[in-house]
Each structure stands twice: as C-alpha cells, then as structure tokens.
Amino acid sequence: xxxxxxxxxxxxxxxxxxxxxxxxxxxxxxxxxxxxxxxxxxxxxxxxxxxxxxxxxxxxxxxxxxxxxxxxxxxxxxxxxxxxxxxxxxxxxxxxxxxxxxxxxxxxxxxxxxxxxxxxxxxxxxxxxxxxxxxxxxxxxxxxxxxxxxxxxxxxxxxxxxxxxxxxxxxxxxxxxxxxxxxxxxxxxxxxxxxxxxxxxxxxxxxxxxxxxxxxxxxxxxxxxxxxxxxxxxxxxxxxxxxxxxxxxxxxxxxxxxxxxxxxxxxxxxxxxxxxxxxxxx
Numbered sequence: 001x002x003x004x005x006x007x008x009x010x011x012x013x014x015x016x017x018x019x020x021x022x023x024x025x026x027x028x029x030x031x032x033x034x035x036x037x038x039x040x041x042x043x044x045x046x047x048x049x050x051x052x053x054x055x056x057x058x059x060x061x062x063x064x065x066x067x068x069x070x071x072x073x074x075x076x077x078x079x080x081x082x083x084x085x086x087x088x089x090x091x092x093x094x095x096x097x098x099x100x101x102x103x104x105x106x107x108x109x110x111x112x113x114x115x116x117x118x119x120x121x122x123x124x125x126x127x128x129x130x131x132x133x134x135x136x137x138x139x140x141x142x143x144x145x146x147x148x149x150x151x152x153x154x155x156x157x158x159x160x161x162x163x164x165x166x167x168x169x170x171x172x173x174x175x176x177x178x179x180x181x182x183x184x185x186x187x188x189x190x191x192x193x194x195x196x197x198x199x200x201x202x203x204x205x206x207x208x209x210x211x212x213x214x215x216x217x218x219x220x221x222x223x224x225x226x227x228x229x230x231x232x233x234x235x236x237x238x239x240x241x242x243x244x245x246x247x248x249x250x251x252x253x254x255x256x257x258x259x260x261x262x263x264x265x266x267x268x269x270x271x272x273x274x275x276x277x278x279x280x281x282x
Contacts, residue, residue: 001153002123003069007145008102011063013207014143015133016124018054024128025250031230032132033246035113035207035269037262039077043117046074046094053121054131056143058114062105063143067097069153071118078114078270081106111270120152134247173198173271174280175264180233182255185220193217194257198276199241201268207247210268212277215239220255228252231260233279243268 007014017040020033034040034057044053056063062080075082075091082089082105089095097103108114124131127138135141143149183191193216204211218239228234232244234254243260244252246269258279260268268277 001069002150003067003071003153004148004150005118005122006066006068007143007147007149008064008066008104010143010145010147011058012061013059014063015057015141016054016122016143016149017057017132018121018130019052020132020246021128021130021134021137025227028250029128029137030134030247030250032130032134032137032207034115034132035246036077036115036266038266039113039270040115040117042092043074043076043115044121046076046092047072047117047119049117049119049121053117054124055118056116056122056149058116059112060108062108062114062116064102064104065116066100066102068099070099071097071151071154073097073103073119074117076115076117078111079109080114081109112272113269118151119154123150123152173267173275173277175268175277176261176280176282177231177233177258177264178261178282180256180258181226182220182223182235183257185255186235186257190216190218194241195279195281198278201271201273201275201277203273205273207245209245209248210243210271212241212243214241216241222253223255225251225253226256228256229259231262231265232256233258233260245269 017034020031043055044051073095084103085101133141200213202211202213216239218235228244230246234242235257236254
C-alpha cells in the first residue's frame with residue numbers, strides 16, 4: 001500500500017535525492033545524489049532502509065509536510081529544531097508519525113543540507129536508475145507547495161539503532177585531497193599557496209559547484225576538455241578555485257589541481273558562506 005505526504009510549504013531548494021546516477025557520464029548526465037552522502041546514509045541506516053532509498057533534501061529552510069498515513073521518519077544533516085504537531089522531536093532518531101501529523105521546523109541553526117528519511121524511501125519517479133531530481137533529466141527539479149509525494153505504507157518497526165551521534169562537520173575545516181591531473185603543472189609557489197592557505201566559501205555555492213573567495217596567481221593555459229568528478233577542484237583563469245559538487249558537469253576545460261575524498265565532499269557541502277577550508281594533501 002502507498003501513503004502520501006503533502007507539501008504545505010516548500011522550503012528552499014528542496015528536492016528528492018538518493019545515491020545518484022551511475023554509468024551515464026558518457027552521455028553527459030551528472031551523477032547528482034545527496035550533497036552530504038554521510039548524513040543521507042545515516043538516515044537510511046537508522047530506518048533499516050536500502051542504502052539507496054530516496055530522501056527529501058533541503059537547503060537552510062526545510063519544507064512543512066503533512067503525512068496522510070502513518071510512517072517512520074528520521075531527520076539528519078543540518079542542525080535544526082523540528083516539531084511534529086508542535087511537539088519537539090530529535091534528529092538522528094526514528095520518529096513514529098501518525099495519520100495527518102504535520103512536520104515543521106524553525107530556521108536552520110548550523111550547516112547547509114538537511115535530510116528527511118522515511119521508512120521504505122520516497123517513491124519519486126525513477127529515471128536512469130535513480131530517483132534524484134535533476135533539471136532536464138527528471139520531470140521535476142524542485143519540490144513545490146502542493147506536491148504530494150508517495151511512500152510505502154509500513155507498520156511501525158523496532159530498529160536496532162535507536163539513535164546515532166551526528167557527525168561533527170563544524171569541528172574541522174581540513175579537507176583531505178589528492179593531487180589532480182594538472183597539479184604538477186603548477187609552480188612550487190602555486191602548490192604551496194593552495195595547500196598551505198585557508199580559503200573562504202563564497203556566496204557562489206550550489207549543487208553544481210562551490211567557489212572559493214581567495215585567488216591563486218594563475219598563468220596556466222586551459223586544458224582540452226577532460227573528465228571531471230564531484231570533488232574535482234578546478235583553477236579558473238581568474239585564479240579562483242572551484243570545487244565541483246554532485247550536479248557538476250561531466251567534462252571541463254579548467255586545470256584540475258586537486259581531487260577531494262568522498263568524506264571531504266560531504267564536509268564542504270555543509271560549509272556556509274564565509275566559513276573557511278584548508279586543503280590537506282594525501
């Protein structure tokens with residue numbers, strides 16, 4: 001049987017995301033998927049879901065939701081006060097929801113991306129093996145007010161993981177990374193500048209890329225269009241660094257100077273404008 005949740009307010013840049021699309025880069029289709037895969041996976045782990053079960057992802061301001069059937073949910077990612085029928089509920093804990101219950105939030109306190117997981121996962125349309133929203137690939141690319149989203153109707157179940165201690169993204173700004181294909185073309189001074197300096201997250205930040213404020217003197221030529229991945233750090237002609245994220249293009253022509261680890265992609269996804277990061281070369 002199928003339950004439905006109605007979107008009473010949409011929040012900001014709210015989407016459905018799972019692990020993403022794999023195997024379609026040769027067609028120019030981005031991977032997409034949850035920006036902070038760690039927080040996303042925590043929600044599914046608590047719910048004993050398939051690791052690829054779809055969650056609702058929001059940015060800074062969550063949606064308000066009304067559930068038409070009973071279910072079990074988990075909140076993860078960005079830190080926020082959440083309320084079910086005006087009663088405060090905890091994050092990183094399975095919460096039982098009853099018919100017509102309303103889930104609402106205050107404004108986000110820390111971090112950027114939050115997740116609402118549900119037992120069995122949200123049942124948005126699956127396209128190219130994924131339910132993740134992406135403009136031009138899926139019919140919808142944002143959740144809007146009035147949307148009704150399906151989910152499996154399940155009985156309340158006990159879970160062996162009653163609660164998880166959330167990850168402490170704000171305790172460190174060091175990002176583990178590898179040398180990119182063009183790192184060796186930089187001068188020693190340029191390499192030291194990138195590795196030994198703190199960089200500030202700019203206001204140019206979205207699911208495609210995060211641009212950093214400080215500049216690195218750059219006299220490198222552009223490269224032939226080559227493959228890029230989430231976590232690829234490009235050096236632009238203006239000297240700014242761009243960290244590619246989950247919705248990034250599959251090829252690019254800027255020198256690829258670094259490649260972040262998966263854990264570091266999750267960390268920088270949760271950094272707000274004005275926060276700092278430092279690249280830690282492996």
